Amino acid sequence: MIPTSPLVVGIAVAVALLALFVLARRLRGPSSEARESKRAHEAAQEREPPVEIGETYEFGVTELTDHHSGDEVAVGKVEGFVVFTEEIPSGLEPGDVIRAKVLSFNEGRTSADATFVERA
Structure with a gap:
């Protein structure tokens, strides 16, 4: 027989919600901050540096x-x-x-x- 006490049900629901949250975060991809950092890095690679060696x-x-x-x-x-x-x-x-x-x-x-x- 499967225990059905309110405590066991509550723990099971909490674990299921946590698993769904983790899955949703992984499927969503990188944060907006990470995406912006990547865009800035790519833009920096495409432009000439505004500084010169020796200056x-x-x-x-x-x-x-x-x-x-x-x-x-x-x-x-x-x-x-x-x-x-x-x-x-x-x-x-x-x-x-x-x-x-x-x-x-x-x-x-x-x-x-x-x-x-x-x-x-």
């Missing part, structure tokens, strides 16, 4: 993050183009304005690596 640019630091080198880097944008700046001084914080010299582009030319020059 110095001034921009605001949007965040500090760990770079693939293992060092902390400052992240900022020049005309919407992402610039990762290495060799940053201690005490640098998001919101600070810096000058950095562009050293190289990534493989897809959708971002650049730079070295810190000075606080602006």
